[in-house]
Amino acid sequence: MDQPLQISSPIGLIAAGGVLPFAVADSLIARRIDPVFFALRGVCDPVEVARFRHHWISIGQLGRLANLLRAEHCRDLVFIGALVRPALSEIRLDWKTLRAMPSVLKAFRGGDDHLLSSVGRILEKDGFRMVGIKDVAPGLLMPSGCLTRAAPNDDANADIAKGREVLRALSPFDIGQATIVIDGHVLGVEDIEGTDGLLARVARLRGEGRIRAKAGRGVLVKAPKSGQDLRFDLPTLGARTIEGAAAAQLAGIAVIAGNTLVAEPQAMVEAADKAGLFVVGLPA
Numbered sequence: 001m002d003q004p005l006q007i008s009s010p011i012g013l014i015a016a017g018g019v020l021p022f023a024v025a026d027s028l029i030a031r032r033i034d035p036v037f038f039a040l041r042g043v044c045d046p047v048e049v050a051r052f053r054h055h056w057i058s059i060g061q062l063g064r065l066a067n068l069l070r071a072e073h074c075r076d077l078v079f080i081g082a083l084v085r086p087a088l089s090e091i092r093l094d095w096k097t098l099r100a101m102p103s104v105l106k107a108f109r110g111g112d113d114h115l116l117s118s119v120g121r122i123l124e125k126d127g128f129r130m131v132g133i134k135d136v137a138p139g140l141l142m143p144s145g146c147l148t149r150a151a152p153n154d155d156a157n158a159d160i161a162k163g164r165e166v167l168r169a170l171s172p173f174d175i176g177q178a179t180i181v182i183d184g185h186v187l188g189v190e191d192i193e194g195t196d197g198l199l200a201r202v203a204r205l206r207g208e209g210r211i212r213a214k215a216g217r218g219v220l221v222k223a224p225k226s227g228q229d230l231r232f233d234l235p236t237l238g239a240r241t242i243e244g245a246a247a248a249q250l251a252g253i254a255v256i257a258g259n260t261l262v263a264e265p266q267a268m269v270e271a272a273d274k275a276g277l278f279v280v281g282l283p284a
Contacts, residue, residue, distance in 0.1 A: 005135040010034035010053075012074035012128075014065070015044045016081030020140075020236065022048045023263045024080050027137035036072045038065055044081065062119075066126050076129050078136055078231070079120070082194075120231070132231030133261055140265075142237065142281045144257035147269050150278040152252055156219050158184065160254045160282070163221030171226035177235045180250070182211065182218030195222065195236075199244030206249055215249035216276070222255040223282075236261045237279070239271045246275035257281030 011028060015021035015037050021044065025035040037044070037054035055068050069077065120130040133140060146152070152160065159181040166179045166186055176190025180202050187205070190198050199220065205211050222235040237253065237260055245253055253272075260281070262268060272279045 005131060007033055007131060007136055008075045010036045010072060010074050011136065012069050012077040013037050014077060014079050015039045017043045018082040020261060020263045021081045023140055024137045025052055027139055036074055038068060062122060069128060076131050077123060078131050130231050133234060140261055140263065142255050142257050142260040142262050144281045144283060146278060146280045148272045148278050150252065150276055152278050152280060156251050159219040160221055163219060164223060167221065167223045168226060174225060177224060178220060178222040180218060180220050182213045195241060196244055199248045202248040216251055218250045220245050220250055220253045222260060224259050230259060234259060234261050237268065238263050239267045242268055242271040242275060242277060245277055252278030254280045254282055256284055259284060
């Protein structure tokens with residue numbers, strides 16, 4: 001059995017959008033590990049980040065980031081939060097980033113996981129260590145089994161199996177981490193709009209009468225890509241996902257236990273029970 005990674009304190013949180021960075025920080029503090037935020041300007045929540053020791057950085061400022069990390073004595077780092085891939089023209093380049101441009105350009109030709117892991121490798125060459133949510137906040141990972149009053153029936157289990165097959169087949173193409181299957185039919189896969197966009201698309205198709213299946217059928221399935229570096233860009237589940245699944249009139253949601261982040265588990269389960277949805281953690 002693998003020994004838990006020893007995390008140094010303070011730890012640097014390279015924080016993007018959403019509530020997850022702050023849930024991770026609170027989890028670290030409970031373990032007596034001090035978080036220092038390196039908040040992405042225009043992305044990270046300025047009100048929430050004010051609760052913590054923090055610095056603002058712009059996307060592309062690798063040199064400034066490295067200098068701040070050393071000044072704060074942060075050896076261990078974690079990427080956390082939602083980030084829409086920026087255009088190259090939106091990146092504010094400093095000298096360190098300019099020197100690493102061949103690696104940066106190569107990273108932009110891959111998917112989001114490839115981009116984050118490439119940036120991580122650049123930082124690791126400077127002596128920092130990239131760690132994952134499994135190492136810093138294991139309590140935020142989806143447990144195994146059904147968390148809700150509702151549970152998947154045989155039809156839903158068949159849709160879940162089909163969804164996992166679809167995601168396995170798409171993994172080499174680095175497209176997305178989610179799909180929706182209704183009565184064995186693949187309604188869509190996650191693209192640049194993310195899971196929320198996928199759910200909104202299916203809700204719109206329902207509203208237009210283009211989906212024949214009755215309400216309360218179909219499953220959103222989420223899973224990391226095969227061979228993905230699990231320190232970066234894990235699938236995420238929260239109350240907002242539940243709202244989208246309810247609007248799409250699905251039966252429930254299935255994700256991979258231990259490899260999916262849940263920022264606010266109690267709120268998520270309460271929202272799912274209220275909507276009559278199941279939420280289930282699948283074996284890896």
